Amino acid sequence: MRIVQISDAHIFTDIQYGKLLGLNTAVSFEAVLQLVESNTKSPDLIILTGDLSQDETSPAYQHIAKSCERFKCPIYWIPGNHDNPALMYQIFNKTQLKDEKAILLGNWLFILLNSHYPKHVDGLLAKTEFFHLQHYLSLHPKQHTMVFLHHPPVSVGSKWVDNLALKNAKELFNITDKHPQIKAIVCGHVHQEFHTTRKNVHIYTTPSTCIQFKSNSQNFKLDKLNPGYRWFDLNANGTFNTGIERLINFDNTVDFTSKGY
Numbered sequence: 509m510r511i512v513q514i515s516d517a518h519i520f521t522d523i524q525y526g527k528l529l530g531l532n533t534a535v536s537f538e539a540v541l542q543l544v545e546s547n548t549k550s551p552d553l554i555i556l557t558g559d560l561s562q563d564e565t566s567p568a569y570q571h572i573a574k575s576c577e578r579f580k581c582p583i584y585w586i587p588g589n590h591d592n593p594a595l596m597y598q599i600f601n602k603t604q605l606k607d608e609k610a611i612l613l614g615n616w617l618f619i620l621l622n623s624h625y626p627k628h629v630d631g632l633l634a635k636t637e638f639f640h641l642q643h644y645l646s647l648h649p650k651q652h653t654m655v656f657l658h659h660p661p662v663s664v665g666s667k668w669v670d671n672l673a674l675k676n677a678k679e680l681f682n683i684t685d686k687h688p689q690i691k692a693i694v695c696g697h698v699h700q701e702f703h704t705t706r707k708n709v710h711i712y713t714t715p716s717t718c719i720q721f722k723s724n725s726q727n728f729k730l731d732k733l734n735p736g737y738r739w740f741d742l743n744a745n746g747t748f749n750t751g752i753e754r755l756i757n758f759d760n761t762v763d764f765t766s767k768g769y
Contacts, residue, residue: 558588
């Protein structure tokens with residue numbers, strides 16, 4: 509099975525003129541979706557891992573849903589710190605984009621957690637999220653499992669980004685450490701490719717579909733890498749491969765002198 513992760517689109521209400529640090533985010537989002545569509549392996553599942561809108565508006569979410577109509581596979585979403593979860597549900601629930609907490613596909617289980625922390629940039633998992641996590645892990649102990657959330661529970665090596673990560677990662681690991689069926693924890697938020705392992709569990713982040721943050725940078729800094737997405741090819745025995753695909757020959761109009769956004 510092929511799973512595709514798309515993250516951090518930051519779409520504006522005005523898709524024609526809405527730009528983030530000089531980049532039209534709707535244009536780059538469309539280009540990344542075309543890249544997914546052009547791949548010889550079609551996705552069996554797509555997961556959108558948050559910060560889908562920059563300004564938390566209905567037109568932005570409607571544009572995202574409309575753009576995703578090209579895909580025939582199931583598509584699920586979780587919110588990020590820039591999102592409005594209630595509005596996302598209101599808009600997306602009328603489309604093919606769904607917000608299920610757990611998805612069973614073949615020998616695999618995907619658990620989606622909401623780390624949106626209202627009025628904060630960093631993330632926090634509510635008690636209900638831990639309940640859902642524990643419930644589905646206990647319900648499906650033999651399913652190979654991947655956990656998705658917006659905010660990473662580990663340091664990615666950039667001080668300014670790490671200050672905005674998941675606040676209660678310890679509580680998350682108190683649960684995941686007890687369930688060896690978990691193969692990976694997959695996040696967005698950091699606008700960069702990252703991988704580490706913790707107690708045999710792989711932890712990944714993925715590029716944004718718009719601006720990219722410079723890896724291992726202590727202060728805010730942009731990278732000249734192009735937008736992209738992450739894919740996973742999953743095997744029935746619990747093994748998997750993963751990789752990053754980025755746009756090629758993309759007219760990157762980002763203002764690389766920016767000190768923040």
